[in-house]
Amino acid sequence: MEQRKKVIPESYIPIEASRTLRLEGKDYLLMNDAMYTFYERSMGEFSQFFMALRDEKKILGCRCSACGIVRCPPMLTHCPDCAFAPTEPIEVGQTGKLLSTPPITYFATSMFLDKAPFGRGRVVLEGADTALSIMLYTTTGILTPGIMKKGTEIKVVFQDERTGQISDIFGVPTSELTPEQVQKPGLLTSELNWAAVKEPDLGQATEEAKRVSQGALVELESLLKEMNASKRASKAIENWKRTIAVKTPAVEFGLIIDNGRIWLEKGRPKSSDFVMATEDIRVLLDGLNYKGAITDAIVKRKLWISKNIEFVTIFKLDRLARFLAREKKEGAAKG
Amino acid sequence: MAKKKSFAARKVGIVGASVTPFKGRWVEKTFYDLAQWATRDALKDAGISPAEVDAVAYGIYNDIFERAAIPEHPLQGIIGLPNKPGIRVTNGGATGIYTIASAFAFVASGMYDTALVLGVEKATDCYDFVSRSATPEVIKTIAWSGDSFFEQKIGWTASDSYAEVILAYMDEHPGDLKPEVTAKISSVLSEHVKTNPYAQRQFDQVTPEEVLNSRYIVYPLKEMEICVYSEGAAALILAEEETAKAIAKNTGRPVVWITGVGLSNEWSFAGKGMNHWGRIYSHHVAAQQAYEMAGITDPAKEIQVIELHDAFIQQLEISMAEMGFVPMGRADALIDDGLMLDGGPISVNPSGGLLYCGHAVGASNIMSAWAARNELIDKGKHRALVHGTGSTICQYGGVAILEHED
Numbered sequence: 036m037e038q039r040k041k042v043i044p045e046s047y048i049p050i051e052a053s054r055t056l057r058l059e060g061k062d063y064l065l066m067n068d069a070m071y072t073f074y075e076r077s078m079g080e081f082s083q084f085f086m087a088l089r090d091e092k093k094i095l096g097c098r099c100s101a102c103g104i105v106r107c108p109p110m111l112t113h114c115p116d117c118a119f120a121p122t123e124p125i126e127v128g129q130t131g132k133l134l135s136t137p138p139i140t141y142f143a144t145s146m147f148l149d150k151a152p153f154g155r156g157r158v159v160l161e162g163a164d165t166a167l168s169i170m171l172y173t174t175t176g177i178l179t180p181g182i183m184k185k186g187t188e189i190k191v192v193f194q195d196e197r198t199g200q201i202s203d204i205f206g207v208p209t210s211e212l213t214p215e216q217v218q219k220p221g222l223l224t225s226e227l228n229w230a231a232v233k234e235p236d237l238g239q240a241t242e243e244a245k246r247v248s249q250g251a252l253v254e255l256e257s258l259l260k261e262m263n264a265s266k267r268a269s270k271a272i273e274n275w276k277r278t279i280a281v282k283t284p285a286v287e288f289g290l291i292i293d294n295g296r297i298w299l300e301k302g303r304p305k306s307s308d309f310v311m312a313t314e315d316i317r318v319l320l321d322g323l324n325y326k327g328a329i330t331d332a333i334v335k336r337k338l339w340i341s342k343n344i345e346f347v348t349i350f351k352l353d354r355l356a357r358f359l360a361r362e363k364k365e366g367a368a369k370g
Numbered sequence: 371m372a373k374k375k376s377f378a379a380r381k382v383g384i385v386g387a388s389v390t391p392f393k394g395r396w397v398e399k400t401f402y403d404l405a406q407w408a409t410r411d412a413l414k415d416a417g418i419s420p421a422e423v424d425a426v427a428y429g430i431y432n433d434i435f436e437r438a439a440i441p442e443h444p445l446q447g448i449i450g451l452p453n454k455p456g457i458r459v460t461n462g463g464a465t466g467i468y469t470i471a472s473a474f475a476f477v478a479s480g481m482y483d484t485a486l487v488l489g490v491e492k493a494t495d496c497y498d499f500v501s502r503s504a505t506p507e508v509i510k511t512i513a514w515s516g517d518s519f520f521e522q523k524i525g526w527t528a529s530d531s532y533a534e535v536i537l538a539y540m541d542e543h544p545g546d547l548k549p550e551v552t553a554k555i556s557s558v559l560s561e562h563v564k565t566n567p568y569a570q571r572q573f574d575q576v577t578p579e580e581v582l583n584s585r586y587i588v589y590p591l592k593e594m595e596i597c598v599y600s601e602g603a604a605a606l607i608l609a610e611e612e613t614a615k616a617i618a619k620n621t622g623r624p625v626v627w628i629t630g631v632g633l634s635n636e637w638s639f640a641g642k643g644m645n646h647w648g649r650i651y652s653h654h655v656a657a658q659q660a661y662e663m664a665g666i667t668d669p670a671k672e673i674q675v676i677e678l679h680d681a682f683i684q685q686l687e688i689s690m691a692e693m694g695f696v697p698m699g700r701a702d703a704l705i706d707d708g709l710m711l712d713g714g715p716i717s718v719n720p721s722g723g724l725l726y727c728g729h730a731v732g733a734s735n736i737m738s739a740w741a742a743r744n745e746l747i748d749k750g751k752h753r754a755l756v757h758g759t760g761s762t763i764c765q766y767g768g769v770a771i772l773e774h775e776d
Contacts, residue, residue, distance in 0.1 A: 049499040056397055063397050067499075070437050081519055108520050110639050135541050135647050138533030139589040140525055144510035145498040147525040155530055170524040180589050185541040202523040274502040328585030328593075347501050353585045360580075365573055
């Protein structure tokens with residue numbers, strides 16, 4: 036029997052437990068805990084809007100009977116600008132233009148770690164006067180700055196399985212679609228041509244690249260030693276465990292993270308949690324040396340990772356680099 | 371714009387202030403102890419006892435951070451003010467400035483002669499057991515503040531909502547908010563914090579290059595352009611004119627008068643003006659109200675100290691433009707023309723701001739007022755502006771003008 040999805044995924048929920056933390060010779064009690072409330076929430080006057088998304092793949096706005104402004108989302112049953120004249124539901128289009136350049140979330144909340152990176156932008160749909168806030172994706176891989184900006188034309192896409200909430204829809208640039216897809220009302224995500232996750236072709240290493248890589252590996256090993264020696268830096272990767280298969284044209288190795296420690300194992304690891312691929316091993320080395328974030332290397336497509344969700348590990352590596360750099364700097368300042 | 375109005379109110383001054391250290395985590399203390407600590411120190415600073423305090427306004431932003439729905443009720447007894455009026459204020463990031471304004475109104479109206487302003491916040495008890503770190507859970511807790519029908523389920527965060535406004539401003543003014551300028555501002559603030567022993571990042575001085583090299587959190591915002599969440603408390607003692615003068619005579623610390631207050635909340639969803647993006651009207655409107663009340667006509671010439679709510683460096687720049695210190699579209703003049711550099715005419719965030727002192731939300735703007743008061747008294751400056759912002763898309767704005775007559 037198919038297990039229905041829970042409102043709160045099981046994996047988020049900690050076990051009932053407590054632990055003692057010792058700080059400056061004194062013990063403190065830390066308790067696993069949660070503050071939760073369940074709802075059977077009425078969508079009230081928005082019911083029509085959300086049911087139209089779920090059942091008809093339509094988007095509704097509301098039109099003021101006095102000034103004629105069409106607001107989408109439909110805010111509200113009466114117009115706040117026309118002495119609260121009544122409004123009427125009206126269907127709006129499924130393409131529109133971005134009101135402004137959308138932000139891109141790389142570091143998401145715990146509920147959206149598996150969805151990042153994503154954009155969230157305001158789209159003024161055809162037939163509407165105000166903007167609807169929706170999630171934005173590209174079908175071409177990781178969302179990077181420049182793909183969408185103010186005025187970019189966006190097509191609303193519907194999830195195949197909908198429950199009647201705003202996450203039933205998202206937007207992609209119409210430039211990534213066929214004219215038929217752009218025209219089609221109620222376009223489904225399964226009808227899109229998502230770029231398959233494909234490891235980049237790194238090509239062959241030159242003798243020079245091999246020589247440089249060997250030098251970089253030596254540097255990397257000594258840097259990792261420093262990280263392990265630093266209590267502060269280790270905090271960035273405490274309680275974390277990952278085996279990363281690092282691939283470059285000249286060399287392959289495993290980067291192992293295990294509860295506060297990090298080290299390198301030569302050769303391709305037998306199994307790994309994810310793959311990191313780059314033309315130039317120095318991109319990774321620079322990142323760990325705190326000379327340009329690894330996050331940004333991925334954003335700028337200088338480094339590739341096989342799973343978006345592993346941004347969470349990348350953030351930890353960036354913090355590791357920062358913590359070590361900060362400790363060194365403070366050490367130098369204190370002489 | 372608000373209608374022109376008269377301000378037939380009593381004079382109100384700050385006669386005591388305190389902050390606890392702001393820290394990334396206060397394992398050693400609950401918010402009860404932090405609140406009591408700040409209260410004790412503020413009363414000590416004013417040389418008065420709880421018996422001489424008529425009322426209290428609590429600034430506590432987020433129930434989920436404190437893990438209690440009426441987090442202020444246990445504090446009433448703990449801070450020694452039983453059977454006295456207490457009001458809790460919660461206005462997103464602008465909680466602190468709104469709390470100051472509420473206590474100001476208590477005293478200015480003649481209802482009470484003295485009032486305690488008490489801000490406190492926890493944050494990093496929140497913990498994500500999946501990524502085994504606090505941050506994703508802390509920002510999730512804040513993310514319950516997005517619109518619950520249309521935004522929360524599509525990944526709204528405080529950062530991405532402010533980034534929306536910042537990017538819209540950059541669409542209008544593509545040459546402004548240059549990365550090298552935002553990096554420089556962050557670096558300047560990191561130097562200011564050196565003299566703030568209560569700050570979370572007192573010894574975290576950064577170069578502009580390090581800021582540029584820090585990672586994207588939400589495009590276009592980099593890690594070192596974003597404030598850090600903190601735990602801590604801050605308090606002020608406000609008093610009407612005669613009481614204030616008597617207290618000041620006793621302590622030897624001059625009264626710092628609150629001569630102007632302005633508050634404004636913009637739309638977040640409905641409203642006809644909502645397609646005009648790239649402005650933070652609430653900061654403009656709040657500042658204009660405060661200037662009018664304080665009789666300020668040229669803020670750039672008449673204000674020497676600013677404690678600005680720097681949730682994000684880019685927003686700091688836009689806020690400075692909205693409040694009239696630099697032209698809209700030329701906010702980079704803060705650095706390009708040396709306005710906020712050492713030796714420049716305006717001291718911006720001598721505390722290190724929320725980026726470096728830290729953002730213990732309910733306490734933050736109160737910490738800013740504490741810092742502004744110190745700067746006025748200790749450096750013998752005349753006038754300061756304290757600013758707060760909050761909610762989605764910088765929707766809330768508050769400004770208070772502080773003056774020192776000596």
